Amino acid sequence: MGSGQREQFDNPVIEWVDSRLPVFTMMQREYGVFPTPRNFNYFWNFGAIAMIMLVLMIVTGIVLAMHYTADVTKSFDAVERIMREVNGGWLIRYMHMNGASFFFIAVYIHIFRGMYYGSFKKPRELLWILGVVIFLLMMATAFIGYVLPWGQMSLWGATVITNLFSAIPLVGDSIVTLLWGGFSVDNPTLTRFFALHYLLPFVIFAVVFLHVWALHVTGSNNPLGIDTKGPQDTLPFHPYYTMKDTFGVLVFLLFFVLVTFYAPNMLGHPDNYIPADPLVTPAHIVPEWYFLPFYAILRAITFDIGVPFTEIVIISAKLGGVIAMFGAIALWFVLPWLDTHPIRSARFRPLFRTFFLILVADFIFLGYIGSQSADATLFGIPLSYMGLAATAYYFIFFIAILPWLSRNEKGRDLPTSIHEAVLEQKKSKSEMSPEAAE
Amino acid sequence: MSTDNADDNSRRDFLQMTGAAFGAVGAVSFAAPLINSLNPAKDTLALATTEVDVSSIPVGEAKTVMWRGKPVFIKHRTPEEIEEARSVEISALPDKQADEERVQKPEWLVVIGICTHLGCVPTGQKQSDAHGDYDGWFCPCHGSHYDTSARIRKGPAPKNLQVPPYEFISDTVIKIG
Numbered sequence: 001m002g003s004g005q006r007e008q009f010d011n012p013v014i015e016w017v018d019s020r021l022p023v024f025t026m027m028q029r030e031y032g033v034f035p036t037p038r039n040f041n042y043f044w045n046f047g048a049i050a051m052i053m054l055v056l057m058i059v060t061g062i063v064l065a066m067h068y069t070a071d072v073t074k075s076f077d078a079v080e081r082i083m084r085e086v087n088g089g090w091l092i093r094y095m096h097m098n099g100a101s102f103f104f105i106a107v108y109i110h111i112f113r114g115m116y117y118g119s120f121k122k123p124r125e126l127l128w129i130l131g132v133v134i135f136l137l138m139m140a141t142a143f144i145g146y147v148l149p150w151g152q153m154s155l156w157g158a159t160v161i162t163n164l165f166s167a168i169p170l171v172g173d174s175i176v177t178l179l180w181g182g183f184s185v186d187n188p189t190l191t192r193f194f195a196l197h198y199l200l201p202f203v204i205f206a207v208v209f210l211h212v213w214a215l216h217v218t219g220s221n222n223p224l225g226i227d228t229k230g231p232q233d234t235l236p237f238h239p240y241y242t243m244k245d246t247f248g249v250l251v252f253l254l255f256f257v258l259v260t261f262y263a264p265n266m267l268g269h270p271d272n273y274i275p276a277d278p279l280v281t282p283a284h285i286v287p288e289w290y291f292l293p294f295y296a297i298l299r300a301i302t303f304d305i306g307v308p309f310t311e312i313v314i315i316s317a318k319l320g321g322v323i324a325m326f327g328a329i330a331l332w333f334v335l336p337w338l339d340t341h342p343i344r345s346a347r348f349r350p351l352f353r354t355f356f357l358i359l360v361a362d363f364i365f366l367g368y369i370g371s372q373s374a375d376a377t378l379f380g381i382p383l384s385y386m387g388l389a390a391t392a393y394y395f396i397f398f399i400a401i402l403p404w405l406s407r408n409e410k411g412r413d414l415p416t417s418i419h420e421a422v423l424e425q426k427k428s429k430s431e432m433s434p435e436a437a438e
Numbered sequence: 439m440s441t442d443n444a445d446d447n448s449r450r451d452f453l454q455m456t457g458a459a460f461g462a463v464g465a466v467s468f469a470a471p472l473i474n475s476l477n478p479a480k481d482t483l484a485l486a487t488t489e490v491d492v493s494s495i496p497v498g499e500a501k502t503v504m505w506r507g508k509p510v511f512i513k514h515r516t517p518e519e520i521e522e523a524r525s526v527e528i529s530a531l532p533d534k535q536a537d538e539e540r541v542q543k544p545e546w547l548v549v550i551g552i553c554t555h556l557g558c559v560p561t562g563q564k565q566s567d568a569h570g571d572y573d574g575w576f577c578p579c580h581g582s583h584y585d586t587s588a589r590i591r592k593g594p595a596p597k598n599l600q601v602p603p604y605e606f607i608s609d610t611v612i613k614i615g
């Protein structure tokens with residue numbers, strides 16, 4: 001950054017600034033002429049969408065914070081006051097509430113896009129790892145944010161999740177006390193959570209910056225998963241992808257606005273409109289929907305792991321669940337070394353494609369299981385068994401299937417270049433319907 | 439300047455390593471008080487005892503009081519409940535503890551009403567509540583069953599409901615904490 005050749009600008013003010021701090025040169029290079037593969041499909045919109053959602057969360061969040069008070073006796077009322085008394089406060093809060101959900105929708109699609117098209121593979125490993133860091137930070141931010149309105153789900157969700165750390169041998173209880181600042185989730189917890197909820201989005205912003213920086217070093221992957229070989233394979237980012245991204249963002253925001261205005265509580269839980277009560281636990285505690293697959297993995301481990309035929313327990317069920325849940329995300333960090341197949345895109349790997357689509361279905365099914373109570377059944381079979389099976393597939397996919405496929409899947413022949421593949425596709429389309437071709 | 443290059447290098451290494459080591463010690467001593475400030479404050483600790491008059495709790499009933507922000511169950515047990523708690527084979531329990539170890543006076547059971555699984559409040563304080571399969575308490579969150587000594591019998595919770603430190607300061611007043 002800042003080194004190398006500067007662009008020349010006609011506008012004297014821009015030129016004056018740029019010769020002292022070359023931000024305009026940087027913008028021009030990274031977002032103006034930046035060579036971008038010409039064959040993106042709409043899955044490549046979700047990075048830009050996620051970025052817009054992050055900005056939306058920060059802007060609405062800062063305004064909410066101006067009306068909010070972090071205090072167990074006041075927070076619930078402060079949020080209700082935002083909803084009823086503050087001018088347009090209901091809209092700001094509903095944007096923030098549903099914005100979190102839509103942020104996660106965008107990021108989940110973005111992540112699974114990356115897995116499908118092999119965007120995590122060499123040379124983009126670090127870019128991918130930074131993305132997983134962003135995802136973890138988002139989970140922390142959203143979890144903490146959900147505590148702030150201090151409803152029943154805020155309190156009990158926080159209680160159940162912070163208690164997970166008590167499963168850590170020896171130091172677990174001290175860690176939990178340190179997190180709480182007391183002996184239960186209470187005022188000290190709420191105030192520190194608010195401070196962190198304000199901080200973390202800016203940390204996310206910084207990591208997003210690194211993520212995009214790394215992206216601009218390697219360049220984007222594309223649906224074919226083959227490298228760009230020259231100008232015939234790329235388009236300048238502006239106006240081609242600025243326009244395509246704008247279009248995608250607008251369509252996405254349309255859905256966001258529909259939910260925000262017409263079903264703002266659809267993705268939430270009614271119990272969070274009951275003030276927090278440390279003496280009564282809601283009958284059915286569920287986290288926000290975006291945590292459900294991982295929550296199901298947590299609950300799938302209901303057995304101790306120990307030395308057979310003795311009473312010695314090495315990993316208690318509680319610790320096992322916690323390890324499985326964090327492990328499920330930790331696997332994403334090492335994904336570039338689990339799937340080392342030289343072909344990136346699933347288009348040319350039919351076996352990988354099949355197993356991967358099963359994984360996506362498995363993940364969604366885990367989400368469903370996480371939303372049900374622990375003793376629920378489906379078709380007469382206890383859901384907990386299915387949860388265990390679905391968890392098993394999740395881990396087998398990453399730990400066994402991917403390395404095995406990396407060695408044994410042959411894959412289809414790759415096209416020689418992006419522009420040839422694009423032209424080929426055009427030709428076959430125009431042969432089928434001559435009028436449709438330009 | 440120096441004539442002995444090798445000697446110079448090892449001195450430089452030494453300086454660098456000591457510098458880094460002192461820097462690390464400095465960083466830790468800076469972080470320690472900040473992190474420690476997040477531990478329970480003095481006033482939070484000071485709230486840590488509660489006195490309860492139990493004379494108003496009839497046999498078979500229970501009362502919930504707050505101690506350290508947590509619910510404490512005080513149960514006035516019936517002779518049948520005491521009998522049920524004491525007739526169990528200890529070796530068959532997940533968290534082996536005799537009822538005698540868990541109470542100071544057999545008719546009074548005092549436990550922290552926090553499920554040892556992930557911290558929900560079990561039901562069973564009211565007669566009309568669900569009491570689980572062992573006539574004690576039931577945690578609805580993930581289905582843990584506790585018996586009349588509040589010991590875990592079935593479900594994911596690993597431990598019996600915890601007995602807080604308490605003492606009878608008179609025949610009818612308990613001091614918890």
Ligand code: HEM
Nearest residue numbers: 057058061062064065068097100142145146148149198201
């Ligand atoms: C990564 C971006 C962010 C995410 C994912 C996020 C997520 C959330 C969530 C899930 C809630 C609970 C909504 C509810 O049920 O009421 C919440 C509440 C809140 N957030 Fe954020 N947030 C983000 C950024 C921010 C920022 C930058 C601020 C600025 C201080 C902020 C301030 C607040 C406040 C004051 C509340 C409590 C009011 C309320 O509950 O609506 N948030 N946040």
Ligand code: FES
Nearest residue numbers: 553555556577580
């Ligand atoms: S918290 Fe009680 S069973 Fe999980």
